[in-house]
Structure formats: structure tokens, C-alpha cells
Amino acid sequence: MRILIAQSGGPTPVVNASLVGAIKRARELGHEILGGIYGIEGILEDKIIPLTQSDVELEKISHTPGAFLGSCRYVLPEPGDEEYDVLFDIFKSRKIKAFLYIGGNDSMDSVAKICSEAERRHFPISVIGIPKTIDNDLVESDHCPGFASAARFLNIVASEFVVDSISYSKPSISVIETMGRDTGWLAASLKLSERLVRGLKVLIYLPEEPTSDEEILYDVQRLKDGPLLVSVSEGVMDKEGNYLKSAPVLDSFGHPKLGGVGEHVASLLKKVKKVKFVNPGFTQRAASHAVSSVDFQEAQMVASVAVDVVNEGKSGFFVGINREKMNYHSSAKLVPIDKVANKVRKVPKKLLENDMNGFMEYLEPLVGQMPEFIIR
Amino acid sequence: MRILIAQSGGPTPVVNASLVGAIKRARELGHEILGGIYGIEGILEDKIIPLTQSDVELEKISHTPGAFLGSCRYVLPEPGDEEYDVLFDIFKSRKIKAFLYIGGNDSMDSVAKICSEAERRHFPISVIGIPKTIDNDLVESDHCPGFASAARFLNIVASEFVVDSISYSKPSISVIETMGRDTGWLAASLKLSERLVRGLKVLIYLPEEPTSDEEILYDVQRLKDGPLLVSVSEGVMDKEGNYLKSAPVLDSFGHPKLGGVGEHVASLLKKVKKVKFVNPGFTQRAASHAVSSVDFQEAQMVASVAVDVVNEGKSGFFVGINREKMNYHSSAKLVPIDKVANKVRKVPKKLLENDMNGFMEYLEPLVGQMPEFIIR
Numbered sequence: 001m002r003i004l005i006a007q008s009g010g011p012t013p014v015v016n017a018s019l020v021g022a023i024k025r026a027r028e029l030g031h032e033i034l035g036g037i038y039g040i041e042g043i044l045e046d047k048i049i050p051l052t053q054s055d056v057e058l059e060k061i062s063h064t065p066g067a068f069l070g071s072c073r074y075v076l077p078e079p080g081d082e083e084y085d086v087l088f089d090i091f092k093s094r095k096i097k098a099f100l101y102i103g104g105n106d107s108m109d110s111v112a113k114i115c116s117e118a119e120r121r122h123f124p125i126s127v128i129g130i131p132k133t134i135d136n137d138l139v140e141s142d143h144c145p146g147f148a149s150a151a152r153f154l155n156i157v158a159s160e161f162v163v164d165s166i167s168y169s170k171p172s173i174s175v176i177e178t179m180g181r182d183t184g185w186l187a188a189s190l191k192l193s194e195r196l197v198r199g200l201k202v203l204i205y206l207p208e209e210p211t212s213d214e215e216i217l218y219d220v221q222r223l224k225d226g227p228l229l230v231s232v233s234e235g236v237m238d239k240e241g242n243y244l245k246s247a248p249v250l251d252s253f254g255h256p257k258l259g260g261v262g263e264h265v266a267s268l269l270k271k272v273k274k275v276k277f278v279n280p281g282f283t284q285r286a287a288s289h290a291v292s293s294v295d296f297q298e299a300q301m302v303a304s305v306a307v308d309v310v311n312e313g314k315s316g317f318f319v320g321i322n323r324e325k326m327n328y329h330s331s332a333k334l335v336p337i338d339k340v341a342n343k344v345r346k347v348p349k350k351l352l353e354n355d356m357n358g359f360m361e362y363l364e365p366l367v368g369q370m371p372e373f374i375i376r
Numbered sequence: 377m378r379i380l381i382a383q384s385g386g387p388t389p390v391v392n393a394s395l396v397g398a399i400k401r402a403r404e405l406g407h408e409i410l411g412g413i414y415g416i417e418g419i420l421e422d423k424i425i426p427l428t429q430s431d432v433e434l435e436k437i438s439h440t441p442g443a444f445l446g447s448c449r450y451v452l453p454e455p456g457d458e459e460y461d462v463l464f465d466i467f468k469s470r471k472i473k474a475f476l477y478i479g480g481n482d483s484m485d486s487v488a489k490i491c492s493e494a495e496r497r498h499f500p501i502s503v504i505g506i507p508k509t510i511d512n513d514l515v516e517s518d519h520c521p522g523f524a525s526a527a528r529f530l531n532i533v534a535s536e537f538v539v540d541s542i543s544y545s546k547p548s549i550s551v552i553e554t555m556g557r558d559t560g561w562l563a564a565s566l567k568l569s570e571r572l573v574r575g576l577k578v579l580i581y582l583p584e585e586p587t588s589d590e591e592i593l594y595d596v597q598r599l600k601d602g603p604l605l606v607s608v609s610e611g612v613m614d615k616e617g618n619y620l621k622s623a624p625v626l627d628s629f630g631h632p633k634l635g636g637v638g639e640h641v642a643s644l645l646k647k648v649k650k651v652k653f654v655n656p657g658f659t660q661r662a663a664s665h666a667v668s669s670v671d672f673q674e675a676q677m678v679a680s681v682a683v684d685v686v687n688e689g690k691s692g693f694f695v696g697i698n699r700e701k702m703n704y705h706s707s708a709k710l711v712p713i714d715k716v717a718n719k720v721r722k723v724p725k726k727l728l729e730n731d732m733n734g735f736m737e738y739l740e741p742l743v744g745q746m747p748e749f750i751i752r
Contacts, residue, residue, distance in 0.1 A: 011543050038544070060750045063747070064750050066536075066542060069752065070544065167383075276657070279655065281655075282652055375440070376444055
């Protein structure tokens with residue numbers, strides 16, 4: 001069977017581990033595997049290449065950040081549109097029997113639409129979605145490949161940042177902005193730094209829980225005398241649903257800047273105490289030097305299972321991750337793609353209660369070995 | 377002999393490796409070693425503790441970022457001032473026979489002043505300076521402990537950031553701001569990323585070479601079609617000696633923001649193409665998870681040699697690093713402290729010529745093993 005695989009959306013540190021997992025499994029099963037360049041956008045232009053890398057090259061690719069095949073942010077039209085003529089002509093002329101798409105919510109929308117269209121046309125192709133997002137916001141999966149590595153990197157740099165800052169007799173408040181426009185999984189993950197740095201308190205602000213300058217100032221006032229890390233998701237909003245910013249930040253040319261919720265909070269807290277701010281930005285989704293080994297292994301596993309699924313002739317599924325609670329162990333679970341596409345999984349309240357014990361129990365097995373600091 | 381050791385100035389990822397190097401060597405030679413808390417500022421308040429950590433704890437401390445003993449930014453008065461009565465009373469009552477100070481330019485000024493004052497008073501104490509600065513700007517040392525680890529971390533995150541960004545069919549220009557208010561060693565170190573990412577061009581802007589918006593735009597226009605990283609030192613100036621910024625950047629409260637040279641360049645380049653910007657900020661001086669093993673070993677070595685020097689009763693020296701060129705090897709070199717204090721070593725023009733080949737030859741043995749990426 002000839003399988004086509006492609007990557008879509010924002011890369012993660014393990015999105016190439018998934019690619020390599022699929023290539024290896026396809027070879028084991030004797031299938032031919034081709035790569036679509038720049039996701040569905042490039043496939044629509046017939047940008048398709050053979051994947052003939054050696055095992056040594058594959059090993060290096062699996063540890064390379066970015067999307068090896070290239071990525072896109074492209075929304076397919078509703079099924080029935082003539083764009084599908086182009087796509088299915090390419091599937092036909094290229095003799096593609098299976099299509100694997102590695103991506104997040106938007107990409108699962110593409111998978112769902114291609115499945116519908118294939119059904120409409122009675123076109124024989126197996127289409128499967130493979131999860132990938134540092135945002136961890138896909139439903140029907142305990143967690144998403146990419147999240148644990150980003151959370152691991154963020155906790156490493158944030159705890160190092162805090163330990164640096166408490167070197168002084170008058171330590172600053174440390175403020176960090178994390179990715180997460182719609183959900184606060186990454187911002188919340190920084191609670192783990194309390195377990196890495198003795199005495200540290202971490203305050204978390206998430207899109208799931210609207211707040212205000214006044215509330216943040218109140219929280220910080222209570223904790224300002226000890227080591228304090230304030231973790232702010234880029235998507236934190238006020239109760240009116242606006243990103244938390246009292247006035248637009250202007251760039252050097254006087255134009256309003258995008259982003260900046262973390263910078264806003266850092267500016268705000270200067271009223272209370274000296275503040276140090278860091279925004280790891282795109283480095284958090286590219287930190288292949290700090291991947292979690294569990295995450296790396298699971299990223300390969302879900303893609304390998306996707307190949308098994310098309311090998312059995314199934315279509316229209318998403319390969320989620322199942323957690324077996326006792327002594328952390330995970331397995332793949334097949335979910336009908338319509339249950340996943342276009343849905344967003346917010347951080348459940350339950351994980352945030354009781355000083356976030358539930359969240360820590362959820363997170364710790366995923367990030368694996370963390371550094372151990374000795375503080376005076 | 378009773379030795380007092382303290383740390384000063386901005387921490388580095390290996391400043392505690394130096395501390396541990398000194399403690400271990402002092403124990404080997406049968407000396408007692410005490411720690412001064414918050415540098416000379418804390419010592420003036422008699423904040424001095426015994427250092428009785430186990431070998432296992434010392435090992436962990438050596439891999440902990442920040443300054444384990446605490447740090448300060450404190451300028452001692454000129455010799456002769458009555459503040460020295462306080463300091464030398466403490467040395468006397470505490471029976472301190474040697475003082476080791478781990479720090480950068482400003483701290484070497486403190487070492488020089490304490491040496492002068494001890495001479496003036498005929499007070500028997502050996503005082504030695506141990507280098508530490510990610511800025512790499514101490515004279516009379518081939519390089520400074522801390523620099524190679526910061527350069528290693530910056531190159532890892534910058535190259536990962538670039539590889540992520542070239543995942544898209546229309547890649548952005550990547551802009552990174554590095555520390556280095558007066559010198560461009562760290563900004564220049566990012567040239568190494570050209571050797572990590574195939575096809576990448578890196579443009580470097582340093583305090584040593586004043587520039588302008590027009591020059592930067594000109595440089596970028598020529599290279600904008602391929603993968604491009606623009607590395608901007610926080611201290612880049614225009615030809616009039618002002619930090620490169622056309623207008624003050626305002627924070628959410630309308631107050632002018634500090635810093636921002638990198639952000640200014642990022643805003644500027646938006647005229648040319650899409651731009652992604654990252655400022656690793658304090659994480660670059662705290663990245664103990666990404667230390668260079670050469671740097672770690674040298675940080676221990678210079679401190680260990682400092683103990684040998686006071687063991688021989690010598691005083692008034694700085695322990696620099698000597699490079700033996702063939703097959704990289706380094707050794708300590710003793711430099712009279714007055715030759716080091718208050719001097720700044722800028723990046724020599726020679727290292728920047730010929731597409732920075734000299735700089736790369738200088739840097740590569742220091743940073744050690746780097747990640748290997750495979751780009752499509």
C-alpha cells in the first residue's frame with residue numbers, strides 16, 4: 001500500500017518523532033510511504049516526495065525540531081467544494097491508499113473533511129489523524145504529543161530563572177509568559193517548579209479563569225516576600241473577554257504591538273517590587289534538546305499505531321493516548337475523527353483544585369526526570 | 377588556614393562549579409573554608425557561614441544555577457575609607473587568612489581595592505580573584521567561565537527556533553536579542569548556528585560596531601530570501617552612541633520601557649518580511665541544563681588553582697585561562713589583579729574578519745558537542 005504522510009500546524013519538539021515512527025512502521029509492514037510537503041497546502045500543489053532516508057538519518061530527524069516535511073496553517077473548504085477535485089485527482093494519480101495527518105485541532109478538521117469527501121465520492125482511502133500540539137488541547141486524548149516536552153523545557157528554564165533571581169538579597173518577582181491562546185495547560189504546568197525550587201510559590205493565570213489587574217496585584221501582595229514565579233498564559237483575559245492589557249503597548253514605530261499579556265503583568269507588578277520577565281516564545285515549541293523521553297516515545301507510538309490502523313483498512317479515526325493510572329503506562333486509543341475535530345479541551349477545574357495536586361499528579365509522569373537544585 | 381570565599385555580580389551556569397572547585401581543593405589541602413553570603417555586601421554585615429556540605433550535595437550544587445552563596449552588585453569605596461575598618465575587623469575576628477572572590481570586572485575592582493588596603497594596613501591576607509562572566513569581557517584571560525555555557529545554550533535555542541521557523545513555506549526572519557551591554561561576545565557567538573542549520577545565514581550586531589536602521593535594513597534585504605537569523609546584542613548603538621531605538625517603547629502604563637534593542641530591530645524588519653523575535657533574557661545566564669563540559673571543568677579548575685595560590689601564600693592575583701592552541705587544552709595563568717580590574721575586553725576586529733572564521737575557531741572547542749539537525 002502507498003501511504004502519504006504530512007505535518008500541519010505549529011511544530012512541537014517531537015513532531016518529527018511521530019513522522020519517523022510512521023516511516024519505520026510502514027517499512028516494517030512493507031508499505032511504501034511518501035511525504036507531503038507543507039501539509040495539505042503543499043499536497044494540493046502536488047508537493048510530494050519519497051521518504052528514503054536511512055535509519056541513521058531517521059534517528060537524527062526524530063531529534064530535529066520544526067516540521068521536517070514543512071507545515072501549513074490551511075483551512076480546507078467544506079466537503080463538496082471543487083478544491084477536493086484537485087486533492088482527490090492527486091490521491092488518484094499518485095495511487096495514495098492512505099493519508100496520515102499529524103496535527104492539532106485545525107488539522108483534525110482537515111482529516112474529518114477529507115474523510116467525509118472520500119465517503120461522498122466512494123473513494124477508497126484510509127485517512128487517520130495523529131495528534132500533535134504543545135497546547136495539549138485536543139479532546140479524547142489524555143494528553144497530546146509535544147505538550148510534555150514543552151512543559152519540561154518551560155519548567156527547566158523557569159526554575160533556573162528563579163534560582164538565578166533569588167541569588168540577590170532583594171530577589172525580584174519572576175514573571176514568565178507561556179504559549180496557550182485558548183487554554184492554560186502550559187501556563188499551569190509551571191506549578192511543577194514549586195517542586196524543583198525549595199520555598200518557591202507559583203501563581204498561575206489561565207485563559208480558563210478570567211482575572212483582572214486588581215486580582216493579580218492582590219495575589220502577589222500576599223506572596224511577595226518569598227521566592228515567587230508568576231506564570232501567565234498568553235491568552236489570559238479579563239471578565240469582559242479582552243486580553244489582559246490596560247492600554248496598547250506601542251512598538252518603536254508607535255504601532256500597537258501584538259501579544260504582551262506577560263509583559264503587561266510584569267509592568268503591573270513593578271508597582272509591588274522589582275520584576276524580571278522572560279518570554280520563551282517560539283523556543284518552547286522547538287526545544288528538542290530538552291524533550292521528555294515519555295513524550296518522545298509516545299509521539300512515535302501514536303504514529304506507529306496509525307500505520308497499523310490503515311494497514312487494517314480502517315479510516316476516519318484519530319489516535320489518542322490512553323493513560324493507565326497505576327505506575328504510569330500509556331496506550332493508543334482510536335477515536336472517531338468527528339469527536340475530535342474543532343473541539344478544544346480546556347484545563348478541567350478539578351485539576352486546579354487543592355493547590356493543583358491533581359494537575360501535578362497528571363503532569364509528573366509525563367515530563368520525566370527533572371533537574372535537582374540545591375538552594376542555600 | 378581559614379579561607380573565605382564569596383560570589384559577586386550576575387550569576388552564570390557554572391559559577392557554583394567554581395565554588396565547589398574551591399571547596400574541594402581546600403578540603404584536599406586541609407584548609408577550612410567559609411562562605412560569605414551576598415558577596416562583599418553581606419561580608420560587611422558579617423554574613424559568613426561554614427561550608428560543610430557532603431560530596432553528594434556539592435555535586436548537586438555545582439549543577440545548580442544562580443549564586444549558591446548569594447550575590448551582590450556593590451562597589452567598595454577607594455582604599456583608606458572607614459568601610460575597610462569594618463571589613464578588616466571581620467577578617468581579623470573571623471581569623472580569615474585568604475579571601476577568594478568569584479566575579480567579573482566590578483568584582484575584580486573589589487579584589488584590587490582589598491589588596492591595596494591590606495598592603496596599606498600590613499594585614500596578612502591572601503586575596504585572589506576568580507573569573508566569572510557570561511559576557512566574556514575580562515582582559516588577560518582567553519575566555520571566562522560562564523561564557524561558553526551561555527553561548528552553547530543560545531546557539532541551541534536559536535538554531536531550534538530557526539529550524540522551527542523554516543517549517544513554513546514562507547519562513548520568517550528570526551531575530552534574537554542576547555545579553556552584552558558593552559561587548560558583543562554572546563551576540564557574535566550565534567554565528568555558530570550557521571554550522572548547525574544548513575543554509576542559514578546569521579547577521580550579527582555588536583556594541584563594538586555602531587550601526588543604524590538603514591544599515592541593518594540593507595544587510596537584511598540582501599539575505600531575506602534564505603533562512604536568516606539576526607543576532608542583536610542588547611548594547612548595540614548608533615553612530616552617535618545611543619542605543620539603537622528610533623522612539624521609546626512604552627509599556628502598558630505608558631511609561632518608557634528599558635531594554636528593547638532586539639525588539640526595535642524586530643519591529644524594523646517587519647517592513648521587509650514576517651519576523652519572529654525571541655529574547656532569552658535571564659535564562660541565558662542560568663541554563664545549567666545546557667552547560668558546556670569544557671566550561672564546567674574550567675570553572676572548577678580556576679577556583680581550584682586559586683586555592684593552590686593562597687596555599688602558597690601569594691596574593692593580588694587573578695586566575696585567568698590560557699589556551700594552548702593545538703588540540704584544545706587550557707591551563708590557569710596568574711595575572712596581577714591591577715592588570716584586570718575595571719578593564720573591558722571588546723571583541724577584537726581580527727576575530728570578526730573573513731566571515732568570522734577566527735571567532736568560530738575560538739568558540740567551537742569551548743562549547744563542545746552541539747545538536748545535529750537534519751533539514752529537508
